[in-house]
Amino acid sequence: MKNKSAEKIKLTSYDDLFGTKDNSVEGIYTTVALSQLHPFKNHPFKVLDDEKMQETVESVIQHGVIQPGIVRPCADGYEVVAGHRRWRACELAGKPDMPVIIRDLDDDAATVLMVDTNIQRENLLPSEKARAYKMKYEALKHQGSKGDKHTADVVGEKAGDSGRTVQRYIRLASLINGLLDLVDTGKIAMIAGERLSYLKLEEQEMVMEAAENIGVYPSPAQAGQLKVMSEEGMLSEGSIYALLVKKEGGGQTVTISSKKIRDYFPPAYTKEQIEEVIYSLLDQWKQGKEGELNAGDTV
The missing domain is CATH 1.10.10 (Arc Repressor Mutant, subunit A)
Structure with missing residues (x-):
């Protein structure tokens, strides 16, 4: 694992990074090789190589990954809790690794966080x-x-x-x-x-x-x-x-105008x-x- 300037940090404004009101969250900020990342079990959100993904890829190429993913340790690396799209964008951009915050989360806490960080996405099926x-x-x-x-x-x-x-x-x-x-x-x-x-x-x-x-x-x-x-x-x-x-x-x-309904x-x-x-x-x-x-x- 590539560990560049890994340091344990206490995020007093976690909301600024992830749009939640949870604060005082501890984690380790570092970079992890993409080969060591694994998808969240039964991840319900689709990761598509569509137009929006291409926009994300271009952003990663130009600016890097601005918002780190969240992962938790697993048997053979790290399970991605939040950041599956960023992970895929890094792959398509040819990046060898991705910035992440490593957190110790049990299954229930990881599930809640995984859902909450994705559920506000547009056009969910x-x-x-x-x-x-x-x-x-x-x-x-x-x-x-x-x-x-x-x-x-x-x-x-x-x-x-x-x-x-x-x-x-x-x-x-x-x-x-x-x-x-x-x-x-x-x-x-x-x-x-x-x-x-x-x-x-x-x-x-x-x-x-x-x-x-x-x-x-x-x-x-x-x-x-x-x-x-x-x-x-x-x-x-x-x-x-x-x-x-x-x-x-x-x-x-009976036919009702869709414009009127809207x-x-x-x-x-x-x-x-x-x-x-x-x-x-x-x-x-x-x-x-x-x-x-x-x-x-x-x-």
Whole structure:
């Protein structure tokens, strides 16, 4: 390992480096050979060689790595906790090593830090947030966080997501990879994916195969029906095909201008987030109407 002027430092303003409010953090600042770095186990965030990566590579070539990564010791080198994109940029830039801060972190603390330093990135896929939130949720519970709702609220703090939104994402993590990919590409809405996540794994496989074969993907309403059929033990390959090819509502269709819808949401909201809000509001409206009907029947 190349150890150039390694010194133990106490970061009194850790927030300046990593955007957190955690201070009084001890670590060793040094440079580590790229060959000694290893990815975080089950790292949920994709590291793509895209246009943004090329921009990072050019920055590394011109200015070096300005913000060090965070690593922790492992059996044969160091596990990268934060800085996977910088690590890849150094590789593409032909750098032999990378500046890092070495910290002694247990699995739970490392997981929370890994998620928190990545979760505010732009354009995260639903699958990335789903897996990341699940990892952080489990880590916090293992650390002794009290109450599911409280823990979900804490998980979403860094990204500004509510506990309910966090729980929806965590449900998505129960989808098989194929269905989760369809959520990522927008072929299946997030709320539909959430409902499909309650299906058994073999049932999810059948749904994915049927959808891919006929090119029809479950709508939120159809996903809800599939969930009910699964709970009643009536879900089969035949019933899945029959439901997907059946035209929903055979009555009039309603088209709403996407521009008009956009006016109601912050510019930063993604298509998936907008859909989630709309379907949630429609669910609430439907439940309210059903409640009114039931109340009218009461003597």
